[in-house]
């Protein structure tokens with residue numbers, strides 16, 4: 001059993017394959033945290049310590065005993081107002097004006113299989129994993145407020161989820177002003193907080209900050225999870241690396257405001273907590289009603305960050321993402337945004353589709369600009385009626401022509417927005433979030449629709465389903481291009497405006513749930529000016545999200561590196577675009593753009609008709625490589641072999657199939673230098689005693705990169721077969737003959753793989769490894 005209750009010791013024990021979590025019902029029925037970490041098969045309540053400390057209050061029942069204080073105990077769910085001054089999870093405003101909640105254990109329930117949350121995304125139980133649920137109910141006996149602490153255990157992925165239901169069993173309404181989802185307590189201080197900050201076009205940069213006595217907070221108050229901070233964070237032992245050391249990851253399954261806080265308390269204990277951001281959060285819970293927090297999924301690894309990422313990759317891929325596209329191969333797409341921006345019609349799109357089809361590309365996505373009066377970003381949002389005048393055809397005629405070229409057809413929407421210059425706004429000015437008497441804040445000339453309203457949600461649903469039923473549309477890119485500013489809904493009482501931020505997200509999830517249920521054949525891709533809403537909440541409705549508007553291959557190394565810590569590669573929308581790159585002006589080789597985009601859901605975003613025949617041939621080859629390695633990339637284990645922030649000059653990553661028989665190695669050099677260093681790269685995840693055949697891309701003698709599936713450089717540790725051609729790796733590789741190189745798995749992982757020397761900036765190398773002798 002993954003979850004057990006030891007009646008005698010009043011102890012809850014949660015086990016995953018490699019971890020243990022222990023909770024104790026302590027003095028006066030308080031709920032105390034004992035341990036979360038590497039698997040331990042015994043009772044750990046000896047860890048609980050008490051001491052008489054000045055200025056740390058004691059529960060009333062303690063009488064004259066001053067040794068037990070809620071200000072120093074490790075707790076499961078901390079509350080404000082009863083003498084604990086550290087980060088609180090729950091802050092309750094009672095009808096009498098007091099702000100206090102005192103939670104004590106009341107009962108518990110252990111269930112087979114993992115719980116599901118209504119109206120909110122949650123990890124689901126699947127056939128391939130063993131799951132269980134523990135619900136601990138606590139009560140504040142003064143107000144009769146009941147709090148159910150939910151724990152979901154996913155044994156195979158070492159994941160424990162948490163969510164909280166807060167039920168008003170009293171006679172008077174209460175207001176929640178803070179209701180977090182999870183709390184982690186540690187008896188010591190030795191952590192770094194790893195978090196992923198950023199901005200538009202540079203999302204999820206890696207930052208590692210020591211945790212100390214000053215409170216750290218990673219948060220969004222923008223109404224979306226945001227470009228600026230991501231709701232996935234890691235607490236890592238200060239010595240933890242990719243391959244060693246303890247670390248805890250927490251992923252919040254929510255797409256709106258969030259806050260993750262961590263602090264070291266006065267006696268050196270560490271408290272971490274995460275949930276909906278309390279800024280302008282005031283949620284009334286009337287007698288008999290309940291409030292449910294979003295879910296947080298936590299995992300622990302004693303083998304460093306790489307293992308932690310693998311846990312989250314598997315969890316999100318298999319037990320968060322849903323629908324048919326989570327498992328089948330998704331189409332290689334071409335999107336017209338960077339090819340045409342707003343300047344397109346059916347003829348142009350069909351030309352792109354025809355050229356793309358010849359290269360193996362499988363779907364054309366028509367981006368922004370096909371509806372209403374939309375010819376730039378000043379107008380049209382909200383009017384989801386096809387602009388046949390601009391297109392020159394109906395949508396049906398367009399999709400028929402694209403289908404005739406052999407491609408599927410996808411379309412862009414930004415359903416949550418409205419331009420003031422739109423029929424929708426003229427008809428329903430009160431449908432957007434705005435504060436009466438206050439001028440609105442514009443962002444990209446657009447306002448945010450009020451998704452807390454049922455009529456607005458129905459309008460969005462009806463508009464989208466009308467398009468989906470009018471033509472063969474097999475994909476939707478769901479965009480969201482601004483933050484929310486004026487948080488005020490015309491239909492809510494003034495006393496309930498503090499619910500708008502959260503109700504907005506519930507409204508969004510309701511629409512997504514209806515659409516994905518009613519149109520299961522349509523593939524959805526999330527987007528928010530690139531990766532502004534890249535979170536596990538959105539991934540539960542759509543298996544992929546456009547990772548960033550920055551398509552520059554070199555910037556993408558950092559963006560995709562940061563994203564990979566908490567999210568699977570199968571979720572990362574990534575396209576090859578034109579050079580000079582539209583965001584950076586940088587010119588990188590087409591081969592490098594391909595190698596980088598292949599670390600994601602691969603596609604193109606350029607006008608194929610403007611390419612040379614040689615470039616088209618190269619694209620044809622890239623598409624073949626991607627399709628051939630689709631399973632490896634999308635379901636294999638992903639290894640970050642280097643860190644793009646370090647100065648070694650190149651970034652490398654590797655995919656390995658679960659049976660270890662296949663691997664794909666990608667290496668991108670940042671810049672080339674005279675008299676370059678040699679580089680030997682240690683691979684990971686292979687089978688020690690096995691022999692791997694390596695084929696891949698090499699650089700030829702005139703500095704251009706060519707692809708030859710049977711050409712590799714020489715390596716002294718390698719086993720050479722009959723066809724081999726020896727190479728000299730001190731010079732740019734001169735090789736126009738074929739060679740097949742075979743290596744011992746142990747050699748590749750312990751002695752390393754010798755990298756070729758790049759000739760020119762931003763060169764890349766890609767190798768396919770196949771086990772040929774076990």
Ligand code: DGJ
Nearest residue numbers: 337367368527529530549
């Ligand atoms: C922002 C997205 O990130 C882009 O890919 C593109 O769809 C534009 N919006 C269109 O307005």
